[in-house]
Amino acid sequence: MAEGKKTDIKLPDPSKLIVSSSPHLHNGSSVRKIMWLVILALMPSCIMGVYYFGFAAFRVLAVCVISSLIFEYIFARMMGRNNDWKDGSAIITGLLMGMLLSAGMPWWVCVIGCFIAIVFGKQVYGGIGFNPFNPACVGRIALIIAFPKMMTTWVPTRFMDKSFFVFDKSLLSPEKIEQIKGMSHLPFFHSVIDGVTCATPLGVVQTPFKLGTATEQLVGTVTDWQHVWQYAIGNIGGCIGETSAIALIIGGIFLIAMKVIKWYIPVSYIGTVAVFSTIVHFSMSPPALPGMVYQVLTGGLLIGAFFMATDMVTTPMTCKGGIIFGVGCGIITCVIRNWGGYPEGVMFSIVLMNALTPLIDRVTANRPFGKKQTSKTEA
Amino acid sequence: MPVTVRLFRGGVHPKEGKELSCSEPIRTAPLLDKYTVILHQHIGAPPKLLVKNKDKVRKGQVIAEKAGFVSASVHSPTSGTVKLVNCHGPAGSHTPAVEITSDGKDEWDDYVKSDPDWEQLDSNECRKRVEQAGIVGMGGAAFPTSVKLSPPADKKIDNLILNGAECEPFLTADHRLMLEEGEKILTGASILGRILGVDKISIGIENNKQDAIDKLRETASKYSVEVIPLRVMYPQGAEKQLIFAITGREVPSGGLPMDAGCVVQNVGTAAAVADAVRERKPLIERVTTVTGKPVCNPGNWKFRIGTPLSKVLELAGGIKKQPAKMLLGGPMMGMAQYSLEVTIMKNASGVLLLDEDEIAQFGSQPCIRCGRCVEACPMSLMPGTLSQMIESEKFDLAEYTNVMDCIECGSCAYVCPALRPLVQHMKRGKAEVIANRK
Numbered sequence: 001m002a003e004g005k006k007t008d009i010k011l012p013d014p015s016k017l018i019v020s021s022s023p024h025l026h027n028g029s030s031v032r033k034i035m036w037l038v039i040l041a042l043m044p045s046c047i048m049g050v051y052y053f054g055f056a057a058f059r060v061l062a063v064c065v066i067s068s069l070i071f072e073y074i075f076a077r078m079m080g081r082n083n084d085w086k087d088g089s090a091i092i093t094g095l096l097m098g099m100l101l102s103a104g105m106p107w108w109v110c111v112i113g114c115f116i117a118i119v120f121g122k123q124v125y126g127g128i129g130f131n132p133f134n135p136a137c138v139g140r141i142a143l144i145i146a147f148p149k150m151m152t153t154w155v156p157t158r159f160m161d162k163s164f165f166v167f168d169k170s171l172l173s174p175e176k177i178e179q180i181k182g183m184s185h186l187p188f189f190h191s192v193i194d195g196v197t198c199a200t201p202l203g204v205v206q207t208p209f210k211l212g213t214a215t216e217q218l219v220g221t222v223t224d225w226q227h228v229w230q231y232a233i234g235n236i237g238g239c240i241g242e243t244s245a246i247a248l249i250i251g252g253i254f255l256i257a258m259k260v261i262k263w264y265i266p267v268s269y270i271g272t273v274a275v276f277s278t279i280v281h282f283s284m285s286p287p288a289l290p291g292m293v294y295q296v297l298t299g300g301l302l303i304g305a306f307f308m309a310t311d312m313v314t315t316p317m318t319c320k321g322g323i324i325f326g327v328g329c330g331i332i333t334c335v336i337r338n339w340g341g342y343p344e345g346v347m348f349s350i351v352l353m354n355a356l357t358p359l360i361d362r363v364t365a366n367r368p369f370g371k372k373q374t375s376k377t378e379a
Numbered sequence: 380m381p382v383t384v385r386l387f388r389g390g391v392h393p394k395e396g397k398e399l400s401c402s403e404p405i406r407t408a409p410l411l412d413k414y415t416v417i418l419h420q421h422i423g424a425p426p427k428l429l430v431k432n433k434d435k436v437r438k439g440q441v442i443a444e445k446a447g448f449v450s451a452s453v454h455s456p457t458s459g460t461v462k463l464v465n466c467h468g469p470a471g472s473h474t475p476a477v478e479i480t481s482d483g484k485d486e487w488d489d490y491v492k493s494d495p496d497w498e499q500l501d502s503n504e505c506r507k508r509v510e511q512a513g514i515v516g517m518g519g520a521a522f523p524t525s526v527k528l529s530p531p532a533d534k535k536i537d538n539l540i541l542n543g544a545e546c547e548p549f550l551t552a553d554h555r556l557m558l559e560e561g562e563k564i565l566t567g568a569s570i571l572g573r574i575l576g577v578d579k580i581s582i583g584i585e586n587n588k589q590d591a592i593d594k595l596r597e598t599a600s601k602y603s604v605e606v607i608p609l610r611v612m613y614p615q616g617a618e619k620q621l622i623f624a625i626t627g628r629e630v631p632s633g634g635l636p637m638d639a640g641c642v643v644q645n646v647g648t649a650a651a652v653a654d655a656v657r658e659r660k661p662l663i664e665r666v667t668t669v670t671g672k673p674v675c676n677p678g679n680w681k682f683r684i685g686t687p688l689s690k691v692l693e694l695a696g697g698i699k700k701q702p703a704k705m706l707l708g709g710p711m712m713g714m715a716q717y718s719l720e721v722t723i724m725k726n727a728s729g730v731l732l733l734d735e736d737e738i739a740q741f742g743s744q745p746c747i748r749c750g751r752c753v754e755a756c757p758m759s760l761m762p763g764t765l766s767q768m769i770e771s772e773k774f775d776l777a778e779y780t781n782v783m784d785c786i787e788c789g790s791c792a793y794v795c796p797a798l799r800p801l802v803q804h805m806k807r808g809k810a811e812v813i814a815n816r817k
Contacts, residue, residue, distance in 0.1 A: 009697035011689055011719060012673075012732065017705050019471070019715040021803040023789030024704055025393050025548065026739035029796040031747055129745030129797070262750075317750035317761070366759035368781045369388070369619065370632040 031128075034312075035088030037260050041251035042095050042307065048233075048247040049240035052157035053103035057240040061098035063107045067114040068094030075123040089128050093117050096136035096307060099241020100300065100347075101143075104155040109147060116142040133354045134311050137347045144342070152343075154200055154237040200238040201231065201298040206343040209288050216286040223290045231297040242303045245296075252306030261310040264322040269305040270296055272330025280338060289338065301333065304346035314354040321357075321364035328353045385583075387620040389757040390612040391790045393711070395587065396549040400670040403678035405555050408694055410485055414456045414685030415466050416442065417476045420724045421515040422522045423449030430477065434461040437488040439661050442477050445510065451523040451725075452513035454661040455479055456683035458486040467718040469707050476722075479685070493658040502574045505656050509574070512655035513725075514662050518542055518553075518616065518645035519708055521726035524652070527644070528574050530637045536575050538641040540625055541568050541582035541649055543591065544609055544616030547709025550729040552666040553646050555679045557584070557591040560650055565595070565602040567649030570656050575642055581605040582646070583625050585615055613711060614788040618643045620757050632784050647728075662725055669695040671732035673702040682723045689719035691730050702732035711789045741792065741800040752791035752801060758784050762791035766804035774811040782808040 049057045072090035076082070097114050117139025122131040144151045205222055208214040221227070230236055234244025242248070255261045277295035281287050295301070309315060309329050316325050329349040336345025419425040426443035430436060436455040443453040455461075459481040468474035494500075500508075510525035530536050541564070545553040557564060564582075572580045582599070584592050586608040596606045609615050609624055619630045621643060628639040636643050644652075647665060654660040663684050670677035675696030682691060688705070692698065706713035707727055723730075752762040760781055768777040785805045792801040 009693050010699075011692050012698055012702050012705055014705075014717050014719055016701055016703075017715070017717045018703050018738065019717050020704075020741070021800060021806065022713060022715075022787070023711040023793050023802060024706060024713065024715065024733055024738050025710045025793060026741075026798070027391070027393070027794055029751075029794065030798065031744060031796050034747075034749070034796055127745065129747050312747050312749040315748075317748055317753050317763070361761075361764075365761060366753065368632060368760055368784050369623070369758045370629045370634065370784065371781065372631075 031089075032087050034260055035092055037258050038092050038255065038307070039088060039095065041255045041260075042092070042099070042241070044247035044250050045099060045241045045244055045303065046095065048244035049099065049103070052159065052234055052243065053155065053240055054158050056155070057103040059107070060101055060103055060105050060110055060240060061095065063110040064098030064101070064114050065091055065094035067111045068097065068118050071115055071118040072123070075119055076127055079123065079127065081127055084127050087128065090118060093122070093135045093139075096241070096303075097139050099303060100136065100140045100239045102151075102154045102238075103240050104153070105150065109143065109150060112146070113139040113143045129313055131313055132357070133351050134308050134314050137308060137351045137354075140347050141351060144347075152203070154239075156237055157235050157243075159235055200343070201227075201236055201294070202337065203343045205290060205294075206337055209338070214288040216288070219287055219290050223294050228293055228297065231294070236298070238298075239300065242300045245302055248302040248306055252302070255306065255310070261306070262319070262322055264319050265310050265315060265326045266305040268323045268326025269309050269329045269333075270301065272327045273301055273334055276330060276334040280334070295334070295337070299337070299344045300346040304329075304333075304350055308346075308350050309353070314357060316357055316360045316364060318361070318364045318366060321360045324360050324364065325353050325357065328356065385607065385624040386610045386612060387615070387623045387757055388759060389755050389790065390614065390620075391755050391793050392612055393548045393793060395611075396670070396710075397551050397554070397587070399549065399672070399674075399677040400668050400679055401551040401554055403551075403555070405559055405666055405679045405681055407681045408683065408686060408690075410457060410481060410483070411683070411686060411690055412481055414479045414481070414683055415464065415476050415687060415720070415722045416453055416456060416479065416685035417466065417468060417474055417722060417724055418443045418453055419474060420453065420521060420684075420726070421451045422520065423447065423451070423526075425475075426450055426453055428463075428475070428477075430461045430463075432461060432463055435459070435482075436461055436479065437486050439488040439491045439663060441513075441661075445513070445523075449523055449526050451515050451525070452511065452661075453477075453684075454513055454663050456663045456685050457481045458484050466722065467720040469714050469716065469721055469724065471717070491659050491661070494656075497657045500656065502576065505570055505574050508656045508659060509652055512651065512659075512661040514648060514651050514655060515725050516645055517647035517651065517665055517726055517728070519712065519726050519728055521724070524644065524648055527637075527642050528571070530575075530642070534637045534640075536577055536637060536640055536642055537579060538622075538626055539568065539572050539575055539577045539580045540621060540641055540643045541580070541604070541646050542616050542618075542621055542643055543582050543584040543588070543595075543646045544621060545588070546585060546611075546613045546616040547711055547713075547728070548613070549670050549731050550668045550709050551670070552668040552679055552728050554588050554591055556650060556666050557588070557646055558594055561591075561595050562598060563650045563653045564646045565599060565604055565649075566657070567651070567653035568604050568644075569602045570652055571642070571644055571649060577642070578603070579605075581607050581625055583607045583609050583615075583621055585609050585611045587611045613790065614757055614786070617757065617786055617788055619786065632781070665723070665725060665727065667691070667723055667727050668729040668731075670729065671702065672734050672737070673698045673700050673732040675699055682727075684723060684725055686723045687719060688716065688721050688723075688730060691723065692719070692732075698732065700734075703735040703738050704733040706731040706733065711793070712787065739792070740798070741803075742798045743800065744797040746799060747797055749796060751794040751796065755790040755794045757788060757790060758786055760784060762801045762805065763795075763799070765808065766799055766801050769804045769808040769811075772811075774808060774815060777808045778812045778815075783812060785809065
């Protein structure tokens with residue numbers, strides 16, 4: 001076919017043509033881009049956490065991110081997946097781990113938490129995409145079980161007024177401080193817990209409620225507007241990243257706008273908690289539990305709903321499935337908060353619903369185009 | 380007239396790239412010295428060869444005859460001498476072909492002449508002419524048209540839909556055809572409607588081709604054809620999606636359009652039908668878009684069937700730079716080629732060259748279950764889950780999870796952030812399921 005070719009016309013060199021299956025175009029998305037958008041969305045909360053808790057918070061976040069990356073690198077390589085650590089997912093796990101810890105956490109607890117999150121939460125299942133549970137949730141739950149005291153001891157923010165109701169004066173005795181400081185007699189194992197601690201708003205309310213000592217006055221105090229504003233901006237005791245509601249909502253809306261996460265999981269999750277707590281609030285007379293604004297803004301609900309219940313790997317793929325997932329998380333969270341052994345139930349609810357995800361995916365699978373709805377009977 | 384814009388579920392919207400060639404009028408390619416006509420150009424049984432080496436044939440003469448119900452005849456694109464060869468087929472392997480060395484006279488065979496009384500023909504005679512002309516679906520599937528026009532007696536057909544969606548990015552052949560030969564398309568449509576005994580004829584066009592919509596609307600009412608603008612969304616031109624968008628009917632799983640009372644024909648096919656019935660012209664040429672950033676002069680040409688890609692690209696002025704891929708068809712479903720010997724076939728809607736920075740480079744990272752493929756799938760399948768099943772060779776599970784409903788449109792792979800070669804997995808899964816059934 002080469003005859004009669006004019007010299008100025010160039011034809012493709014067949015030996016350099018790539019042959020592969022269709023499609024030949026791609027929209028340019030990548031796992032790494034998704035992960036970095038999530039990291040970006042977590043930044044407002046991290047910055048607010050560092051702003052309120054000071055350098056101690058930065059230290060915890062840095063330790064978590066670096067140790068997560070190191071564990072991911074080592075274990076991914078051990079399994080022959082040399083490039084896995086570059087995708088940014090370990091940074092997210094590390095950031096979330098750090099954001100779910102108190103700023104006063106000793107560094108070695110952070111490292112243990114990240115080890116459990118990365119290795120037992122993710123790599124043992126085969127790395128990214130194969131983990132059934134949210135790695136950060138796994139790490140965090142392991143730490144709650146292993147170090148219950150440390151994990152429920154919080155440092156106050158830099159701007160907190162000592163008259164603020166969350167200040168926990170009962171912990172100011174020297175023995176208790178020693179107890180929570182852990183292995184502080186060893187060199188380098190110092191924590192920044194320096195004798196001043198406080199409680200989280202949820203702890204202040206839910207614990208007396210479960211003991212039957214909650215009063216209407218307490219409920220009234222914690223839900224006045226002055227305090228609600230503190231919850232919104234994050235000037236409260238708690239984990240580094242879960243305190244500032246506004247920063248978390250900004251990050252969440254950013255992710256929804258960038259189409260990284262779907263709106264239906266956070267909305268159904270938060271909505272369920274709001275409805276459930278409103279019902280509980282008004283079903284009691286006098287109300288011994290605060291209502292929906294308080295339940296939504298405090299504790300780990302927002303970080304859980306926007307950043308952990310939306311983890312793609314461990315949550316359902318369809319809209320219907322996402323709503324079931326969110327509603328389930330909401331109910332479990334409220335039940336644990338109100339009647340369970342822990343003041344907070346977000347992590348547990350997400351892990352429990354993660355376990356149900358394959359089942360939810362199965363029953364909520366879209367009806368294939370052209371298939372009759374009735375043909376769903378076989379196992 | 381109010382603008383109705385219809386849609387189906389799912390889909391993606393890749394960059395169109397149609398601006399490269401959409402304003403280039405159709406040019407007729409000059410006569411070549413040699414054409415290589417592949418015999419098996421359609422879905423179904425290969426045709427029976429009628430010529431031998433050194434035979435003289437005339438333009439339009441049957442060189443291979445339809446063999447079986449689902450099959451199509453092949454005709455000589457010009458007058459000249461026959462040589463039987465094997466040539467590069469579009470699927471990569473060598474395939475039997477007839478090489479015709481032109482005698483330069485380009486003489487039509489005797490039977491090809493315009494028939495002034497075509498309007499009096501009954502539907503059987505029309506169908507016979509379509510069959511003799513060797514017409515196959517020109518949108519890409521190459522399904523013999525005569526088969527679509529002979530539905531079994533128990534299938535009631537009440538809708539004929541012409542496919543002018545042209546949802547594949549870059550391709551503009553149908554667009555130009557609708558602008559320049561709209562009358563021929565509409566005539567073909569009314570002939571097809573007569574053959575099928577259908578009163579309701581519609582033509583679906585994506586509304587990024589407003590000029591074509593306006594142009595056809597001027598005369599469509601004369602042929603009692605309704606022009607329906609469709610929202611731009613890939614794969615709007617897939618048969619099942621087009622039927623759903625226009626009639627609201629779902630073709631049952633595993634079924635054919637006729638099971639939903641519909642027959643879909645590409646606009647190019649309709650034009651070929653008009654030629655076949657009015658002038659008894661067989662299908663020996665078609666409009667093909669030659670485009671892509673590396674092409675010097677992108678445009679739309681009327682090529683004879685059997686024109687090699689080397690000549691096609693020469694006509695388009697050659698290339699500016701080495702492309703990374705050369706495709707026959709559009710970028711979403713077209714086939715990658717590695718030989719310039721491959722020739723234009725009846726279903727070649729485009730020859731597309733893609734630059735290195737445009738092409739998808741699939742790897743196989745693990746699925747992160749983001750669900751974007753589920754959202755994009757126009758068949759409402761779970762491509763990510765299916766691909767994992769197929770990767771671990773659980774073909775029975777894949778069959779149960781409806782892999783056979785996949786239309787291989789590529790929407791899932793287009794959006795996959797893990798760059799999984801989802802379509803390749805689906806094709807493998809379907810092939811394995813079919814092999815297991817035997």
